[in-house]
Amino acid sequence: MTVxxxxxxxxxxxxxxxxxxxxxxxxxxxxxKVVAALxxxxxxxxxxVAPPPDAPEGPPVAEAARGAGAHVIAPAIRPAAMRDSxxxxxxxxxxxxPPPDGVLIVPADGVKIEAATVAxxxxxxxxxxxxxxxxxxxxRRGHPPLLPWPLARxxxxxxxxxxxNRLLADHADEVxxxxxxxxxxxxxxxxxxxxxxxxxxxxxxxxxxxxxAGRPEVxxxxxxxxxxxxxxxxxxxxxxxxxxxxxxxRIAVDDEYADDAAPLSxxxxxxxxxxxxGGGR
Amino acid sequence: xxxxxxSPLDHAxxxxxxxxxxxxxxxxxxxxxxxxxxxxRTVHLDYEAYPEMAAKKxxxxxxxARRRWPLIEVALAHRVGKLELGDVSVVVAVxxxxxxxxxxxxxxLIDTLKEVVPIWKRERWADGREEWxxxxxxxx
Numbered sequence: 001m002t003v004x005x006x007x008x009x010x011x012x013x014x015x016x017x018x019x020x021x022x023x024x025x026x027x028x029x030x031x032x033k034v035v036a037a038l039x040x041x042x043x044x045x046x047x048x049v050a051p052p053p054d055a056p057e058g059p060p061v062a063e064a065a066r067g068a069g070a071h072v073i074a075p076a077i078r079p080a081a082m083r084d085s086x087x088x089x090x091x092x093x094x095x096x097x098p099p100p101d102g103v104l105i106v107p108a109d110g111v112k113i114e115a116a117t118v119a120x121x122x123x124x125x126x127x128x129x130x131x132x133x134x135x136x137x138x139x140r141r142g143h144p145p146l147l148p149w150p151l152a153r154x155x156x157x158x159x160x161x162x163x164x165n166r167l168l169a170d171h172a173d174e175v176x177x178x179x180x181x182x183x184x185x186x187x188x189x190x191x192x193x194x195x196x197x198x199x200x201x202x203x204x205x206x207x208x209x210x211x212x213a214g215r216p217e218v219x220x221x222x223x224x225x226x227x228x229x230x231x232x233x234x235x236x237x238x239x240x241x242x243x244x245x246x247x248x249x250r251i252a253v254d255d256e257y258a259d260d261a262a263p264l265s266x267x268x269x270x271x272x273x274x275x276x277x278g279g280g281r
Numbered sequence: 282x283x284x285x286x287x288s289p290l291d292h293a294x295x296x297x298x299x300x301x302x303x304x305x306x307x308x309x310x311x312x313x314x315x316x317x318x319x320x321x322r323t324v325h326l327d328y329e330a331y332p333e334m335a336a337k338k339x340x341x342x343x344x345x346a347r348r349r350w351p352l353i354e355v356a357l358a359h360r361v362g363k364l365e366l367g368d369v370s371v372v373v374a375v376x377x378x379x380x381x382x383x384x385x386x387x388x389x390l391i392d393t394l395k396e397v398v399p400i401w402k403r404e405r406w407a408d409g410r411e412e413w414x415x416x417x418x419x420x421x
């Protein structure tokens with residue numbers, strides 16, 4: 001029984017204030033991480049509905065998804081709502097012959113989604129493939145739901161102003177709760193606070209550091225708690241272009257030079273400070 | 282006072298600003314864009330700051346200098362952005378009762394500023410090459 005996935009990834013990240021699917025975790029853009037977990041769990045095809053090609057984040061999101069093994073659709077106009085993106089994915093799957101037996105609807109910001117959790121969900125669904133499988137953790141329902149194909153197709157027939165949750169509500173008696181030992185199924189990445197909760201920090205870059213990275217700031221995933229020394233190692237691992245600088249230049253925490261043992265509070269402002277132009281007196 | 286600005290620095294106004302009836306000495310240092318560095322010719326410079334931290338460090342420098350010397354007024358100003366040959370990139374102006382302290386304070390301020398204030402310069406050389414100047418980081 002084949003299981004495909006639709007990853008609606010065309011949103012504008014309004015609450016995050018920047019394209020969240022390009023935020024890097026362990027050196028990989030979020031969208032690539034999500035796709036990779038699905039591919040690893042033998043889900044195929046993975047349809048990613050990307051932002052339009054003329055949106056600044058469109059081409060990099062599409063490229064990252066494709067690189068991780070997704071089949072990418074990039075509509076010319078940004079879908080108005082997630083449900084519209086999902087519809088595009090359903091139509092794409094409908095062109096397959098045969099269509100998949102089941103469809104995972106995967107939020108593109110399922111940051112910590114793990115292949116093992118997806119595999120467990122799929123295995124449970126295969127035992128009762130006419131039903132809907134929804135992962136639960138600590139008694140709460142999470143993402144992603146797995147729908148039998150006929151029900152996924154029914155998304156196309158929903159009234160225009162309702163979302164997929166309505167479908168799940170309408171078919172509540174067909175839902176199987178699948179307990180998983182993975183609280184990431186409950187997590188949504190919407191705001192900068194959500195990011196901090198994941199140990200992802202932004203590091204500002206200047207001068208040669210900005211030039212080498214090709215951008216004014218980078219994300220790093222850090223252990224919790226973390227020190228300046230941890231930040232150096234994480235930068236070097238996750239951003240090889242900065243490896244030599246990360247090992248040698250000063251690091252500022254909250255606008256103050258900090259030594260390697262200094263702890264990083266969750267909301268500390270971080271920056272790499274290459275040697276300043278001092279030099280010849 | 283401290284200032285980081287993209288506008289040209291008015292060193293005369295900054296000097297005037299630190300003059301005071303109790304000051305017998307005013308010392309102003311100007312850093313200006315040099316054309317020749319050894320055999321190499323500069324076309325222009327670009328300065329970049331980490332603005333929040335640079336302003337904080339300048340404030341700290343002023344406070345530390347006031348602890349060390351009997352300064353009456355202090356002005357620290359750095360320009361950022363694109364600077365042409367001869368432009369003033371940095372101004373340090375201090376006033377004190379006596380000249381010895383004013384020379385010492387001015388020297389300490391500019392030397393320390395160059396070490397700790399996160400402002401960087403990028404050379405645009407006449408041969409077309411460009412490079413960030415990061416002392417101690419060459420080749421790394």
